[in-house]
Amino acid sequence: MATTATSTSSIPGTSAVRAGIALLAAFAFALSYDALRQMAVAIHIRGLLTYAFPLVIDGFIAIGVGALLMLRTAPLRSRVYVWALVGAATTTSIWANALHAVRLNEQGRHGDGLRLDDVTVGVLSAIAPLALAGAVHLYIVIRRHPAVTCEETAPTPAGDVTPDAINVANERRPTAASHDQLPADVSAERLALARSAPLGRHGRASRRHIEATFREKDLTIGRVEADQLKGLVQKELDASAGQPELAANAA
Numbered sequence: 001m002a003t004t005a006t007s008t009s010s011i012p013g014t015s016a017v018r019a020g021i022a023l024l025a026a027f028a029f030a031l032s033y034d035a036l037r038q039m040a041v042a043i044h045i046r047g048l049l050t051y052a053f054p055l056v057i058d059g060f061i062a063i064g065v066g067a068l069l070m071l072r073t074a075p076l077r078s079r080v081y082v083w084a085l086v087g088a089a090t091t092t093s094i095w096a097n098a099l100h101a102v103r104l105n106e107q108g109r110h111g112d113g114l115r116l117d118d119v120t121v122g123v124l125s126a127i128a129p130l131a132l133a134g135a136v137h138l139y140i141v142i143r144r145h146p147a148v149t150c151e152e153t154a155p156t157p158a159g160d161v162t163p164d165a166i167n168v169a170n171e172r173r174p175t176a177a178s179h180d181q182l183p184a185d186v187s188a189e190r191l192a193l194a195r196s197a198p199l200g201r202h203g204r205a206s207r208r209h210i211e212a213t214f215r216e217k218d219l220t221i222g223r224v225e226a227d228q229l230k231g232l233v234q235k236e237l238d239a240s241a242g243q244p245e246l247a248a249n250a251a
Contacts (some may be wrong), residue, residue, distance in 0.1 A: 018142060025062075025135035030040065031128035032058050035100040057096070058129065060089045062136045069140050072220050073211050087134075092130035101125035101140060186228065194229035196238070205234040 035203040036054035045053055047210045064086035098121075110138055197213040200206025207223075207230045221229075 014142070020107065021135050021139045021142070025132055025139070025179060028128045028131035030059055030148055032097055032132060035097045035125065035128070036093065039096045039100050057089055057093045058132055061086060061093060061129065061133050064089060065133055065136045068142050069137070069220060071227075073215060076168035090133055094126040097125040186232065190214075190219075190221075190225075191229060191232060193219075194233050197233075197236060199237075200229060203237070206228045206238060 014160040030220070033054040036057060037050050039051035056078060067082050068079070068086060071082060093134055101121045102118045105118055193213060194205075194210045197206065197209040207226045210224050210229055210233070211221055214226075
């Protein structure tokens, strides 16, 4: 059996999960949008521009979350900068939603029906912007991370891995290693792409080059996975280097 990676769309129920996440994001956005638009009126934004105010805040949150995932391997300074922007937008949205709910709660305390204290109202009103950011994050993670499964068939190239990359990778792969089973958390397609990365100094596998190769394919890769792929590629290179020596000794 060879371990292969399949896209998440091939897993039963994935489409339903994606649809549920999209629906959750839409409802969360609608709830937050209503509160932020009323806040836009309160701060004297005029006319149709009140409809744009929520888009600026909550829209930035959604885009920022996506940018954070795309920049997972970027320099720390860049990631901190994006985190600061997303944090500021999320904090602003939560604060505006909570303030809107508290003020309305204070104005209607003498009416009929259930009345909650200001703290409870403020906390509950913060759920909408948090749910929006969380739903966007979950959706992007599901879209960009393949699932690992075990199949009887041989590994097939993923859509993001070009045939040339697979050919280069296969040239580096030792014949004896083709029958070895990969670790459960390693995708055959991602390992093949790692093999296609240029070698570093002294002909050894390079984590930096592997990360750069993934970024060129618009794929994300963490430092832990890059180190693991580097180790596997280097192990294969060492095995390839040892095969001619074994053949010479046998002769």
